[in-house]
Amino acid sequence: MKRGTGTVIAVALAAGLLGAVVGLWRQDFNPLLRTETGQRLLLEAAERAAPPAPVPVARRGDPMPGLALDRLDGSPIALPAAYRGRPLLINFWASWCAPCVEEMPELDRFARSQGPNGVQVVGIALDEADAVRAFLGRVPVVYPILLDRPGPADSSVRLGNVRGVLPYTVLVDGEGRIVRQKIGPFARGEVTGWAAR
Numbered sequence: 001m002k003r004g005t006g007t008v009i010a011v012a013l014a015a016g017l018l019g020a021v022v023g024l025w026r027q028d029f030n031p032l033l034r035t036e037t038g039q040r041l042l043l044e045a046a047e048r049a050a051p052p053a054p055v056p057v058a059r060r061g062d063p064m065p066g067l068a069l070d071r072l073d074g075s076p077i078a079l080p081a082a083y084r085g086r087p088l089l090i091n092f093w094a095s096w097c098a099p100c101v102e103e104m105p106e107l108d109r110f111a112r113s114q115g116p117n118g119v120q121v122v123g124i125a126l127d128e129a130d131a132v133r134a135f136l137g138r139v140p141v142v143y144p145i146l147l148d149r150p151g152p153a154d155s156s157v158r159l160g161n162v163r164g165v166l167p168y169t170v171l172v173d174g175e176g177r178i179v180r181q182k183i184g185p186f187a188r189g190e191v192t193g194w195a196a197r
Contacts, residue, residue: 055153058160060181064088064172067155069124069146072133077146079122080176087119088172089195092156094127095135100167103185104141110191111143119171119195126150126166171195 058065067079080088091107093100104123111121121143125132129147136145148155150164160181161168171180171194180194 055158057162058158058178060160060178062178064170064176064178065158067158069148069155072129072136072145072147077144079146080172083120083122084176085174086117087174087195088170089119089121089191090159090170090172091121091123092126092159092161092166092168093123094125094150094166095131096127097166099185101135101139103167104139106186106188106191108141108143110195111141113192122146124148124155126154126156 056065064080066081068076069079070076079090089107089110091103093104095101107121107123110119114120123141123143123145125145125147126149127147132145132147152164154164156164156166156168159168159170159178161183165183167185169180169182169186170178173179182194186194
């Protein structure tokens with residue numbers, strides 16, 4: 001066996017395992033993936049299977065790195081500074097991502113239920129601005145939508161999404177620490193309990 005072949009085999013096995021887990025999730029066989037343990041295992045498998053990220057990657061318990069992004073109107077915003085002292089639910093999505101589109105009404109319902117001191121929902125579209133505007137014209141939401149360019153160093157990667165899977169959601173507490181991460185869409189009624197932990 002050539003040197004490095006063992007590493008290639010280990011990465012291939014991890015990628016296969018991740019593919020199998022995501023395949024089960026896609027078939028709505030997701031009781032484990034709806035649990036905190038399941039999500040931690042999925043994130044760990046994704047990290048093992050991914051090439052090294054070209055940027056620092058924050059993990060659960062870490063302070064959220066500062067992000068400088070644009071709103072749809074082009075004006076800049078800094079996260080988490082813009083909502084300091086308030087919990088943030090940051091959802092990464094794209095207009096072409098069917099599971100993202102399916103969960104947006106659930107996120108919108110949750111955002112509408114939060115008072116001025118509740119969890120602030122923020123959507124970050126890894127998409128083209130025109131496609132996002134057209135989509136939001138058909139499916140409006142009350143929470144802010146920001147833009148980022150998808151890629152190996154995008155804001156979702158910096159917040160732990162090393163494989164670039166969408167949708168991807170991060171919960172940040174009022175002190176700016178990452179407390180939860182989730183790969184995949186929220187089922188109806190799930191986001192309220194998820195954000196309360």
